[in-house]
Amino acid sequence: MTMQRRTFLQAGAAAASHLLVVSSQPAAAQTDGGPELRLALIGGGYQGRNLLSAAMAVGGVRVQAVCDIWEYSRRYCRSFLQRYDQEVQLYEDFREMLDKERELDAVLVATPDFVHEPQVSACLEAGLHVYCEPMLAHTLDAARSMIDSMRRSGKLLQIGYQRRSDPRYRHAQEKLIAEAQLLGRVTVVQTQWAQEAADLRGWPKRYLIPDEVLHRYGYEDMHQFRNWIWYPQYSSGPYGAFVSQQLDVCQWFLDVAPRTVMASGGRDFFTDRPGLDTVLSVYEYPHSLGPVRVSCAMLTTTSGDGTRQFERFLGTQGYLQMSDNPRWARIGREPNAPDWDEWIKQNYVVKQERVAAHAAKEDELDVHVSGEVEQYQFPVMTQASGCQAHLENFFQAVRGREPLRCPADAAFPSQVAAFKAIEAVQAGATVTFAPSDFTT
Amino acid sequence: MRTEPGHVTLYRQAMATDFSITIAYPDHQYARQAAAEAFRELERLEGRLSAFREDSDLARIARLQSGQTCVVDPATHACLQVALDVEAATGGAFDIAYRSQPHRAASKRIRLAARQPQVTVLVGDTDLDLGGIGKGYALDHLASILADWDLHCVLLRASKSTVLARHAPPERAGWEVRFGTATDVWTLSLREMAISGSGSDRQGPHIIDPHRGRPARAHRLAYATAASAAAADALSTAFVVMPDDAIRQYCQRYPDSAAYVVPAGSGLLRVLHEPPTMEAVALSP
Known part of the structure; x- marks a missing residue:
């Protein structure tokens, strides 16, 4: 059942239906928590703009500088921040920004993977805390170097695996999986990341970046700058960017790193792009209760059945489907599993009322179809986007009030898992992980 | 996607509506x-304005208690501002808080x-x-x-109810838009203007x-034109509610907007007001 609109629009409905409204403080009230944090943003593209929007919604921050090599993005960010009465300094070069901006507390990094390591390490070494969009880097060596910088500097490095701060995911991991063990023995996990086929990205002609500027910052040309995700010299491709986020959920929920991966993939549709457009991978995780096989589908040519992204944990007692879109999150109890009345009472799950085809009359036996999976809902409702919640955690950690939910070293295993799947595609063979692969 | 000589049209579903963008530009790939x-x-806008997402700005506003404040996306803020402006201009015939209980107009609630x-x-x-303004705001x-x-020679649609035209296509006075009822079809040449229709059909x-x-x-049914699609969208909703005299009074104060209505029980469109630069033409005999 799709949650009805009014269920979450009305504050009163939350209590009535046992929904927990998480982070219910309106944003303006959250600004009481101490002095404003002074921020800079490096990378004002699509994700950078999301970060700005989320940061404004969290409140208690002032963005002092925005750095992007593209004038179009710089102008957008300045105009966006002016609406919040925030005047920013604009920079093309992050080193110049770090030289001139001496009053910063933290930097948000939303640039292509291949520049994460120099940018993040420079920020950390300048004594700034950093929030960095995933992947950590385009190579594992660069990722290790970032973690090394984090440790040497003693500063925070949060990786933007925002599901770790999503209240629904946290409820699932802490309450349903770790505490109640509601799913029994999890044997299989299925993940899907799918998006419909899309053209390569263009740019407004009047905002073309001159070649000498692009070359100075490591890009071959404007086309590659706009479509960096498809080029191996800049990133690990859509698989790294998107599936690694789901692998991070597996790592977090299963609390173990993978042992092997086999994978098949190719440039099946977009022959004009060097990156893989389709990848199907299967990992084996050596869980303490027995092996868990995780299949990951990365599809860039179809939105699937419309349920674009999910991570589905299948256990002997039930299943759990997670998604960053709340509409696609659901829970179910296996037909022959013990009832979940105790967990309903404790508000760990909310039973979804079934709608009868017709109401049974008094003299009629009310016989339900047997063998059906009983559907349940999460008793958690989110006030903020995952991005906002994750940023909020970062800001609170900078203020010393919470631990980071996804420090770089915690994110590292999913980077390794993603890179090894690409290696398995290229090798056409099963790849076995060595313990040293996960060493940082 | 549909390609015609000189035009390319692209489609997308959002806000439970079919959106389309038609662009008159020779480089179709660029378009x-x-x-x-x-x-x-x-x-992104849908995520902020949707009534069906628990983390949207709209849902967050709905959960606020009296006296509480929240920060919203500038787009949400701008859309709400247009809604309040149209509420004021139509004497409350357009009111985005109409279903809040007890009823008090949006301008009294936020x-x-x-x-x-x-x-x-x-x-x-x-x-x-x-619902009466978000799609129009999205088109703007x-x-x-x-x-x-x-890209200025563009025509944008949200469903079949709201259309926004910017510059006319080459060698044309405007984009030809049809509206009316099943039995009374009219056409309008649209340029730098939006038209929107609302009603019970x-x-x-x-x-x-x-x-x-x-x-x-x-x-x-009612149709309204305005310089912005958000205003046209909201006005057409208001015109369904407002009696003819009230619509005429509105148009006296805001003469750049056109108003067309189909009275209850009728199949025929009536022109209540047209600015001098605009003339809808009936196609039916």
Whole structure:
């Protein structure tokens, strides 16, 4: 059942239906928590703009500088921040920004993977805390170097695996999986990341970046700058960017790193792009209760059945489907599993009322179809986007009030898992992980 | 995607509506890429304005208690501002808070900060419905992105109910738009203007008269034009509610808007007001 609109629009409905409204403080009230944090943003593209929007919604921050090599993005960010009465300094070069901006507390990094390591390490070494969009880097060596910088500097490095701060995911991991063990023995996990086929990205002609500027910052040309995700010299491709986020959920929920991966993939549709457009991978995780096989589908040519992204944990007692879109999150109890009345009472799950085809009359036996999976809902409702919640955690950690939910070293295993799947595609063979692969 | 000589049209579903962008530009690949960027922004906008997402700005506002304030996206703030402006201009015939209980108009329930995109709720349990304005606002937003790409000869649609035209296509006075009823079809040449239609023909009597709390009865259908699609969208909803005299009074004060109505029980369109630069033509015999 799709949650009805009014269920979450009305504050009163939350209590009535046992929904927990998480982070219910309106944003303006959250600004009481101490002095404003002074921020800079490096990378004002699509994700950078999301970060700005989320940061404004969290409140208690002032963005002092925005750095992007593209004038179009710089102008957008300045105009966006002016609406919040925030005047920013604009920079093309992050080193110049770090030289001139001496009053910063933290930097948000939303640039292509291949520049994460120099940018993040420079920020950390300048004594700034950093929030960095995933992947950590385009190579594992660069990722290790970032973690090394984090440790040497003693500063925070949060990786933007925002599901770790999503209240629904946290409820699932802490309450349903770790505490109640509601799913029994999890044997299989299925993940899907799918998006419909899309053209390569263009740019407004009047905002073309001159070649000498692009070359100075490591890009071959404007086309590659706009479509960096498809080029191996800049990133690990859509698989790294998107599936690694789901692998991070597996790592977090299963609390173990993978042992092997086999994978098949190719440039099946977009022959004009060097990156893989389709990848199907299967990992084996050596869980303490027995092996868990995780299949990951990365599809860039179809939105699937419309349920674009999910991570589905299948256990002997039930299943759990997670998604960053709340509409696609659901829970179910296996037909022959013990009832979940105790967990309903404790508000760990909310039973979804079934709608009868017709109401049974008094003299009629009310016989339900047997063998059906009983559907349940999460008793958690989110006030903020995952991005906002994750940023909020970062800001609170900078203020010393919470631990980071996804420090770089915690994110590292999913980077390794993603890179090894690409290696398995290229090798056409099963790849076995060595313990040293996960060493940082 | 549909390609015709000189035009390319792209489609996207969002806000439970079919959106389309038609661009008259010789480089179709460039036009497609620009439309794709605009549609990406539409996705973001839907996340902020949707009544069906628990983390949208609208849902967050609905959960505020009296006196509480939240920061919203500038786009949400701007859309709410247009809604309040149209509410004031139509004497409350357009009211995005019509279903909040007890009924008090949106302008009495929320206050928008001037310097920052903040919304303060003055009365708790404020349930706002942007159904009468959100799609139009989205079209304005998409057009501004296409303008960044120097694409100005564009026609944008949300469903069949709201259309926004920017510059005319080459060698034409405007974009030809048809509207009216099944038996009384009219055409209008549209340029730098939006037209929107509301009424009970497609979805039944779903437009509520905010003053009475019951389905509007003044008109079966109403069409309004305005410089922005958001305003046209909201006005057409208001015109379904408003009696003819009230619409004429509105048009005297805002003579750049046109008003066309189909009275309840009628199949024929009537022109209540047209600015001198605009002339809809009946196609039916």
